[in-house]
Amino acid sequence: MLPLIALTPFLLMPQVGDVRLYSLPTSEEVMAATMAARDEGYQPNTPGTFLDEMRNSNGQPLHAGYKTIVLYSDGQVVHSYSIRIQTGDIADAHTCQLFAYPNLLKFREEQMTSLGTTSVSPSQIASELGCDHMDVVKTPAKHLR
Secondary structure, eight states: OHHHHHHHHHHHSOOOOSOOOOOOOHHHHHHHHHHHHHHTTOOTTSTTEEEEEEBOTTSOBSSTTEEEEEEEETTEEEEEEEEETTTOOEEETTTTEEEOOHHHHHHHHHHHHHHTOOOOOHHHHHHHHTOSOOEEEOSOOSSOO
């Protein structure tokens, strides 16, 4: 009788179908944000310029399915890089910009290949991040700030 009692909670649990959990290791999150910052002309490893992960007051991600790292320079927020975990797209929800620099597109392709996912439209990313539209930025800065 004891084994049946011990198994009862598991028998009552709802069955989970084909659910896939996606992950982006913190090291890759920082690497992607660093690439974006450098493309924007910033060096995150110099005094006064740094990256910091951002979460809400409950410690949860700001946007479901995204990890966000903020770029600060001279005490000011420059960008908040929200990285879409399933696709590797990097966008700023405050400026409604989707960064499509060559090295970030390579990161995006590698993320989708490793997870077996497919791309989504800029309008879907805009909707997920609360933007009316998403401006796609394709040209990196030409100088360091």
